[in-house]
Amino acid sequence: MLKRISRLRLAKVNAIGIASVFQAGDTNEIDMKTKVFAVQRPIATYRDDEGNFHKKEYQVFQQPAVMPLPETGVQSAFCHEMPSIQVRSVKVQGLSTSSVFQAGSASVVLGDSRLKHIRQIESPNSQSSRS
Template sequence: MLKRLSHLRFAKINSIGISSVFQAGDTNEIDMNVKVFAVQRYIPLYEAKEGSFNRDEYQIFQQPAVKPLPETGIQSAFCHEVPSIRVRSVNIQGVSSSSVFHIGSASAVCGDARVKHIREIPFSNSQSSQS
């Protein structure tokens, strides 16, 4: 891993989401993983059996993550004339689920986000007449 000194003068971050990383400096490996199950209802009525989540019912949580093949046969050489990374300021509105904002060097960065969002909204007659 290339090692350089990271200088960050000012960072303003509004929001860092679930399983996300703000990293200033070198790191060997960053691995983020998040699985989200959300139910949104127009009228918040819930049955007594709800709340126990069975991930076997939802295929998105069972499938293996798709990862790129490792690089093969590529040779590279780097020469850093300035041995530091300098960032004056950064203003971040948001770093979302399983995301990275990184200043520095990293050997490996992996991220995985899976979201199952169910919206239960009542069907109205006005929608069917416009079809």
């Protein structure tokens, strides 16, 4: 891995999400993983049988992550005339789930994000019965 000094004069970051990384500098490896199970309801109701999550019921959590093919022997040469990476200013609105912003060098960057979002929406008939 190339080792250089990273100089970041100004960074404005609005939001960094789950398992995300904002890095100024070199690193050997960044490995982000996220597995999320979310249930959305119009009214917060909790049932006695909830809280027992069985990932075998949801295929998205069991499938292996799709990894890129290994390098195919591409030869390259770099000549770094400056011993540093210089960033004057960066403005980041948001880094979402398992994402990376890096001003520097990295040997390996991995990311794996899985999400199962269930929306339980009431039918129009059930809403009128509560009024």
